[in-house]
Amino acid sequence: MVVIFVLIGLSLIAAIIFLGAFIWNVRSGQYEDDYTPSIRMLFDDEKIINTENQASKK
Amino acid sequence: MSNPCVHCGEDCANNPIIWNEKSFCCVGCKTVFQLLNENELYTYYKIDQTPGIKIDTQDFGKKYAYLDNAEIISRLYEFNEGDYRRITLFIPSIHCSSCIWLLENLNRLNKGIRQSRVNFIKKQVNISFSENEVSLRQVVELLASIHYIPNITLEDTDKRKSNQQNKKLLFKIGFAGFAFGNTMLFSFPEYIQGTLGIDEKYKILFGVLNLIFAIPVITYSAQDYLLSAFKSLKHRIINIDFPIAMGMLAIFFQSAYEIISKSGAGYMDSLCGFVFFILIGKWYQNKTYQALSFERDYKSYFPVAVTKLDGDVELSVPLEKINENDIILVHNQELIPADSILLKGDANIDYSFVTGESKPVKKHLDDMIYAGGRQIGSSIELLVKNRVEQSQLTKLWNQTEKADEPDNLNKLIDRVSKRFTVIVIGISLLAAIYWSVFNPELVIKALTSVLIVACPCAMALSIPFAYGNTMSFFGKKGFYLKNSDVVEKLTKIDTIVFDKTGTITQADMLSIDYVGDYLSDKEISMIKSLTRNSSHPFSNAISNYYKDISIISVLNYREIPSRGLIGEFDNVLLKLGSIEFVSGTTTYRNDNSSNVHLSFNGEIKGNFKIRNKYREGVDLLIENLRINFDLHLVSGDNDAEKQKLTYLFNTDKNLHFNQSPAEKKAYIQNLKNQGKNVLMIGDGLNDSGALKTADVSISIADDVYHFSPACDAILESSNIKSLTEFIKLSKSSLKIVKLSFIISFIYNIIGISFAVTGQLSPIVAAILMPLSSVSVVAFVTLFTSVVCRKLNVES
Numbered sequence: 054m055v056v057i058f059v060l061i062g063l064s065l066i067a068a069i070i071f072l073g074a075f076i077w078n079v080r081s082g083q084y085e086d087d088y089t090p091s092i093r094m095l096f097d098d099e100k101i102i103n104t105e106n107q108a109s110k111k
Numbered sequence: 112m113s114n115p116c117v118h119c120g121e122d123c124a125n126n127p128i129i130w131n132e133k134s135f136c137c138v139g140c141k142t143v144f145q146l147l148n149e150n151e152l153y154t155y156y157k158i159d160q161t162p163g164i165k166i167d168t169q170d171f172g173k174k175y176a177y178l179d180n181a182e183i184i185s186r187l188y189e190f191n192e193g194d195y196r197r198i199t200l201f202i203p204s205i206h207c208s209s210c211i212w213l214l215e216n217l218n219r220l221n222k223g224i225r226q227s228r229v230n231f232i233k234k235q236v237n238i239s240f241s242e243n244e245v246s247l248r249q250v251v252e253l254l255a256s257i258h259y260i261p262n263i264t265l266e267d268t269d270k271r272k273s274n275q276q277n278k279k280l281l282f283k284i285g286f287a288g289f290a291f292g293n294t295m296l297f298s299f300p301e302y303i304q305g306t307l308g309i310d311e312k313y314k315i316l317f318g319v320l321n322l323i324f325a326i327p328v329i330t331y332s333a334q335d336y337l338l339s340a341f342k343s344l345k346h347r348i349i350n351i352d353f354p355i356a357m358g359m360l361a362i363f364f365q366s367a368y369e370i371i372s373k374s375g376a377g378y379m380d381s382l383c384g385f386v387f388f389i390l391i392g393k394w395y396q397n398k399t400y401q402a403l404s405f406e407r408d409y410k411s412y413f414p415v416a417v418t419k420l421d422g423d424v425e426l427s428v429p430l431e432k433i434n435e436n437d438i439i440l441v442h443n444q445e446l447i448p449a450d451s452i453l454l455k456g457d458a459n460i461d462y463s464f465v466t467g468e469s470k471p472v473k474k475h476l477d478d479m480i481y482a483g484g485r486q487i488g489s490s491i492e493l494l495v496k497n498r499v500e501q502s503q504l505t506k507l508w509n510q511t512e513k514a515d516e517p518d519n520l521n522k523l524i525d526r527v528s529k530r531f532t533v534i535v536i537g538i539s540l541l542a543a544i545y546w547s548v549f550n551p552e553l554v555i556k557a558l559t560s561v562l563i564v565a566c567p568c569a570m571a572l573s574i575p576f577a578y579g580n581t582m583s584f585f586g587k588k589g590f591y592l593k594n595s596d597v598v599e600k601l602t603k604i605d606t607i608v609f610d611k612t613g614t615i616t617q618a619d620m621l622s623i624d625y626v627g628d629y630l631s632d633k634e635i636s637m638i639k640s641l642t643r644n645s646s647h648p649f650s651n652a653i654s655n656y657y658k659d660i661s662i663i664s665v666l667n668y669r670e671i672p673s674r675g676l677i678g679e680f681d682n683v684l685l686k687l688g689s690i691e692f693v694s695g696t697t698t699y700r701n702d703n704s705s706n707v708h709l710s711f712n713g714e715i716k717g718n719f720k721i722r723n724k725y726r727e728g729v730d731l732l733i734e735n736l737r738i739n740f741d742l743h744l745v746s747g748d749n750d751a752e753k754q755k756l757t758y759l760f761n762t763d764k765n766l767h768f769n770q771s772p773a774e775k776k777a778y779i780q781n782l783k784n785q786g787k788n789v790l791m792i793g794d795g796l797n798d799s800g801a802l803k804t805a806d807v808s809i810s811i812a813d814d815v816y817h818f819s820p821a822c823d824a825i826l827e828s829s830n831i832k833s834l835t836e837f838i839k840l841s842k843s844s845l846k847i848v849k850l851s852f853i854i855s856f857i858y859n860i861i862g863i864s865f866a867v868t869g870q871l872s873p874i875v876a877a878i879l880m881p882l883s884s885v886s887v888v889a890f891v892t893l894f895t896s897v898v899c900r901k902l903n904v905e906s
Contacts, residue, residue: 058316061297061316061320063891064293064296065293068289068292068293069289069680071289072286072289074284075285075289076282076285078279079281079282079285080278081775082297082684085230085232085233085274086230086231086232088231088232089211089228089229089230089231092208092231093211093215093229095208096158096211096212096215110245
């Protein structure tokens with residue numbers, strides 16, 4: 054039944070990783086703005102099309 | 112719309128400006144389009160249709176000259192090292208995806224800009240740039256040239272603090288959630304042990320792990336509650352945090368004792384869950400409108416810097432560095448920052464934001480000019496008489512600090528928790544006494560058990576969710592509350608005081624009636640052509656009144672301040688203005704109403720009657736409110752509209768005109784002294800004293816992101832007609848909160864009946880606590896949503 058100690062250790066490590074990820078999220082300000090990134094995500098495509106257009110013109 | 116402007120979407124009417132086969136409503140819009148086109152930023156017009164912003168004046172001249180002053184800008188920077196600078200600018204006009212796209216591609220307009228990130232919710236853009244390549248002034252002027260005008264105030268630095276607090280709360284929630292999950296996992300074997308029982312060594316391990324998790328939960332995550340309870344004890348007040356802290360401490364110490372003495376498993380999972388839930392409630396309650404500001408002081412109204420004249424040299428000086436007897440220069444459209452005396456120039460001061468009166472006031476040399484007005488016309492030189500903090504307007508603003516202490520005592524939750532705490536302590540003592548007679552071993556256990564189950568978690572959660580939900584519904588309908596406490600305050604209102612100009616009337620909209628002889632098309636186009644040259648509000652109103660009229664060129668146009676306009680069209684001399692001016696007589700006639708007379712070649716044709724335009728739905732609103740509330744009106748204006756208002760309010764008893772800002776404030780104070788709960792609805796700076804004094808204050812705004820005086824709530828002007836519904840809704844949500852209290856009391860009675868017998872097992876606590884919390888939250892959220900949906904409020 055020593056395996057239980059190992060499993061508990063593993064589960065704790067996993068939980069601590071998630072806690073660390075959460076703290077990093079908050080620190081880097083990801084919870085301050087939950088709207089703009091969803092819009093920004095769509096722009097990247099447009100930019101690529103744009104530069105391609107310009108490239109083809111040249 | 113027949114011919115929308117490619118940039119801003121406004122109708123170009125009959126005279127669009129054409130460039131590259133595209134039509135624009137004004138030169139400003141065209142210029143922006145050209146600029147973006149040159150830099151191959153056409154995507155701006157592809158993401159959203161006509162995303163541009165129209166602004167009235169394109170020319171900002173030396174407006175941003177103060178951004179060359181190193182002292183001022185060092186306070187604005189967030190980060191400042193080497194040649195690298197970072198600044199966050201608030202831009203109220205950010206409104207669509209195109210805005211985000213353009214503002215994040217600023218580096219394509221100026222290579223010195225390294226990166227720009229938009230926060231759409233806060234309407235901010237964070238710009239990093241290299242000082243060697245571009246100055247802050249150039250960055251700001253670039254933004255202004257594409258019509259994204261940043262709102263720069265020194266107040267912004269304070270905002271960052273509240274942001275830090277919000278982050279701290281998130282850390283606490285995160286940790287409590289982490290501990291909750293883990294302690295539940297470790298407590299689970301205890302609950303399903305059945306007859307076999309779990310191995311002793313695991314029991315010890317799980318107990319110790321639980322204890323390790325619980326210590327930071329109680330000392331870190333729950334510290335606000337413990338501190339608040341401790342403070343309230345010091346002041347001999349019992350607030351809701353007191354029974355909460357009592358319960359938490361009881362759980363913690365009882366469980367720690369059980370774990371260490373190996374007599375039981377403890378209730379650490381319940382404790383962690385409880386802290387987690389209650390922090391979520393707090394977070395929900397703290398959710399506010401980030402782009403709006405309710406606590407504005409004069410700093411955000413006045414400019415950051417003023418132009419000071421030192422001999423012949425013009426210097427940009429920070430506002431607070433202006434002293435008495437300094438000479439300052441105020442340009443067109445700039446604010447008068449301090450009470451001062453006119454030395455040079457034509458002063459034409461628009462006090463519309465201070466008094467609500469839209470007619471500019473003409474000032475003569477050596478006249479005293481009070482702070483808060485806006486100069487219209489050429490630049491003027493002023494001699495400062497009072498420092499900014501000492502000016503009449505700012506003094507009024509600062510005088511009234513809202514006393515929060517007695518206010519808090521009145522809250523429903525604190526009233527209830529006071530009685531609740533007394534009852535709970537009573538029951539626990541009775542239980543302890545009972546067991547000390549019959550079974551002394553159970554005394555401590557019964558005592559702590561009662562405190563544990565009676566912890567008012569559900570009660571503490573119902574208010575944040577009920578009011579928070581109502582508040583977010585209000586927000587969707589254009590009614591933005593400062594915090595959710597305002598919902599409860601609204602339910603107590605019995606007296607409503609209105610301001611007139613700008614509140615029930617539209618400050619910038621005037622209704623016009625023409626009375627007099629018939630005007631031919633040609634005469635109308637002359638009037639239109641003459642009035643469009645002037646920036647006087649009456650001229651604007653008349654010019655807008657004749658919408659689709661073509662314009663003819665005018666000769667010898669002159670504007671005589673406070674008198675009228677004059678101009679020639681093909682040998683026809685047109686005069687518009689006061690009766691003396693138009694007829695050429697000098698006889699003075701008392702004319703209280705605002706009439707604009709007109710004459711062609713000296714022959715009087717008639718006049719335009721100009722009245723304030725009432726906001727849509729205001730008459731119906733007042734009619735509805737009249738039934739349940741005591742209505743008052745305090746106006747800074749004259750009583751020209753008294754007749755109409757008397758009809759509207761059904762009495763002239765409570766109508767007061769020509770009130771100064773201080774009188775308005777005193778009026779509210781007087782009503783409060785009579786024991787009334789006063790709601791003040793205003794809009795301008797002249798109401799700021801009254802707004803601060805009132806129990807609840809609502810500020811009416813055409814654009815909620817623009818400046819509004821400090822208040823409890825900002826209401827979009829188009830939704831003023833729904834005010835009755837908003838008040839009704841607050842009352843309904845208060846009823847729901849009361850019902851939810853009953854539900855949580857039932858849970859408490861069940862829990863206490865277990866506890867007094869001294870038989871509270873960890874599993875009962877572990878089920879009862881989350882169950883009660885979740886069911887109460889579900890109840891209030893569901894019912895407030897139902898009530899909100901039922902109410903008939905147009906969006």
